[in-house]
Amino acid sequence: MPTRDPLASLYTTAQVRAIDRAAIDRCGIPGFELMRRAADAAFACLRRRWPDARRIGVLAGSGNNGGDAFLLAELALRAGMDVDLVALTGDSSGDASRARASFVEAGGRARLAGNSVAPVGDVLVDGLFGTGLKRPLDGLAAELVGRSAGRPVLALDVPSGLDADTGTCTGACVRADATVSFVAWKRGLFTADAIDQCGARELATLDLPQAAYEGIAVDAELADACIGRALPPRRANVNKSRFGHVLALGGDHGYGGAIRLTGEAALRCGAGLVSIATRAAHVGAINAARPELMARGVDDAAALAPLLERASVLALGPGLGLGDWGRRLFDAALTSGRSVVVDADALTLLAEAPRAWSADAVLTPHPGEAARLLGSDVASVQRDRFAAVRELARRHAAVVVLKGAGSLVGAPDGRVVVCPWGNPGMASAGMGDVLTGVIAALLAQGCNAWDAARLGVALHARAGDEAAGDAPRGLVASDLFVPLRRLVNGAGA
Ligand SMILES: NC(=O)C1=CN([C@@H]2O[C@H](COP(=O)(O)OP(=O)(O)OC[C@H]3O[C@@H](n4cnc5c(N)ncnc54)[C@H](O)[C@@H]3O)[C@@H](O)[C@H]2O)[C@@H](O)CC1
Numbered sequence: 154m155p156t157r158d159p160l161a162s163l164y165t166t167a168q169v170r171a172i173d174r175a176a177i178d179r180c181g182i183p184g185f186e187l188m189r190r191a192a193d194a195a196f197a198c199l200r201r202r203w204p205d206a207r208r209i210g211v212l213a214g215s216g217n218n219g220g221d222a223f224l225l226a227e228l229a230l231r232a233g234m235d236v237d238l239v240a241l242t243g244d245s246s247g248d249a250s251r252a253r254a255s256f257v258e259a260g261g262r263a264r265l266a267g268n269s270v271a272p273v274g275d276v277l278v279d280g281l282f283g284t285g286l287k288r289p290l291d292g293l294a295a296e297l298v299g300r301s302a303g304r305p306v307l308a309l310d311v312p313s314g315l316d317a318d319t320g321t322c323t324g325a326c327v328r329a330d331a332t333v334s335f336v337a338w339k340r341g342l343f344t345a346d347a348i349d350q351c352g353a354r355e356l357a358t359l360d361l362p363q364a365a366y367e368g369i370a371v372d373a374e375l376a377d378a379c380i381g382r383a384l385p386p387r388r389a390n391v392n393k394s395r396f397g398h399v400l401a402l403g404g405d406h407g408y409g410g411a412i413r414l415t416g417e418a419a420l421r422c423g424a425g426l427v428s429i430a431t432r433a434a435h436v437g438a439i440n441a442a443r444p445e446l447m448a449r450g451v452d453d454a455a456a457l458a459p460l461l462e463r464a465s466v467l468a469l470g471p472g473l474g475l476g477d478w479g480r481r482l483f484d485a486a487l488t489s490g491r492s493v494v495v496d497a498d499a500l501t502l503l504a505e506a507p508r509a510w511s512a513d514a515v516l517t518p519h520p521g522e523a524a525r526l527l528g529s530d531v532a533s534v535q536r537d538r539f540a541a542v543r544e545l546a547r548r549h550a551a552v553v554v555l556k557g558a559g560s561l562v563g564a565p566d567g568r569v570v571v572c573p574w575g576n577p578g579m580a581s582a583g584m585g586d587v588l589t590g591v592i593a594a595l596l597a598q599g600c601n602a603w604d605a606a607r608l609g610v611a612l613h614a615r616a617g618d619e620a621a622g623d624a625p626r627g628l629v630a631s632d633l634f635v636p637l638r639r640l641v642n643g644a645g646a
């Protein structure tokens with residue numbers, strides 16, 4: 154059995170609960186001891202991140218997340234800090250009541266949350282709710298979260314209010330500067346609203362023995378950008394025909410830039426040859442701006458056949474449009490039997506008439522396109538991105554990239570990889586066109602669909618982070634070309 158990498162393994166809350174149970178029942182570690190370890194890890198994190206904090210405010214819920222908070226508050230007291238603990242309820246359950254008693258024995262005092270009560274401190278510790286969250290926050294809990302905003306927050310396990318399975322929050326939610334998560338990564342910390350709510354993420358495995366994880370499936374994995382395994386360094390004695398021929402199809406009138414970005418991304422990621430099938434009106438501009446791209450006018454679809462014949466991989470859709478011209482290209486491309494990356498307008502056409510594939514296929518929908526492919530709506534897709542990407546991959550029998558904050562890559566067999574990189578600067582025109590070219594280039598160089606998609610997404614997001622630095626606003630898609638070239642050659646892996 155392959156060794157599980159705890160830092161890359163993502164679990165549902167039910168799976169994490171099963172690990173907790175196994176640690177207690179099978180490995181004989183009492184639940185209260187786990188709580189102590191969680192509090193130790195979180196307090197160490199607090200000291201490391203806020204070394205000057207002298208006064209801490211602590212929010213404690215009634216369950217075990219609150220128990221972690223009581224024990225952390227006790228540690229802070231014993232370290233000589235001022236502690237203002239606000240408890241949501243007058244009593245706690247199970248191990249948490251023992252933690253509460255321990256805090257009181259150490260001289261701590263719990264203030265009960267009520268009208269206008271808000272914790273005081275240089276840093277707030279959020280121990281209201283963790284994996285036991287059952288419904289959106291409302292009432293007193295929501296008010297407490299609102300009253301605590303504006304100060305640095307360390308969230309215990311999960312920012313309270315965030316659904317740790319889906320990464321969404323439909324009610325009030327703590328916005329943390331850092332989240333220290335216990336035992337194992339909850340998958341919902343890495344996508345959707347979680348990207349804004351978690352801050353920096355840390356994992357504290359609480360020294361659980363390997364036996365606690367045995368027999369418990371991993372739901373998803375974090376993406377890696379280790380290009381070397383899928384795309385080894387090039388031999389010297391080679392020529393361009395070894396690295397595939399990408400044909401990028403799209404760029405209806407007014408959208409020539411989109412398909413040029415796709416083509417140039419494919420070149421920058423190492424495709425041996427890149428041709429562009431587009432409107433004749435765009436050919437001159439593309440050739441002038443990037444002479445290495447072989448742009449051809451295919452206003453007459455008959456001109457397409459020899460291009461398809463020569464290509465090894467197709468990048469289909471950027472700027473394709475939904476008119477007759479785009480539809481003709483779409484049909485010709487998908488009957489050619491070539492490996493294909495399907496993006497943008499081609500996804501809308503695919504939603505009208507799903508296809509069977511005779512070669513590798515990668516679909517790259519954003520949530521709107523995903524909703525069209527599933528016959529649902531954007532809110533439903535975003536409510537559970539894991540379910541959406543799995544359903545898309547299964548239904549379309551293809552590898553699917555569900556774009557957006559915390560992009561997911563899903564395979565028809567249920568595997569999912571989550572991309573932990575990317576930034577809001579990448580919410581700008583042309584970024585998706587570049588991703589399509591990146592994935593097509595990896596396919597052209599011999600990666601299978603799964604590797605091309607998961608690595609392509611990782612390289613693209615990391616290139617976006619490198620290009621943005623700390624200034625995401627104003628990032629443009631072509632800023633990614635230089636870092637992409639570095640990363641596809643193994644830099645920073
Ligand atoms: N032994 C263990 O199982 C461990 C658990 N740990 C902590 O325990 C947490 C899970 O503890 P629990 O299962 O007790 O769950 P939580 O502490 O997350 O919350 C459970 C309590 O909150 C209430 N609740 C849920 N949603 C609510 C809402 N929207 N409004 C008001 N009340 C709501 C529930 O009725 C229940 O009383 C983890 O997140 C982690 O922080 C850690 O101490 C590590 C070990």
Ligand SMILES: [K+]
Pocket residue numbers: 218279280281282283308309310311312313
């Ligand atoms: K919490």
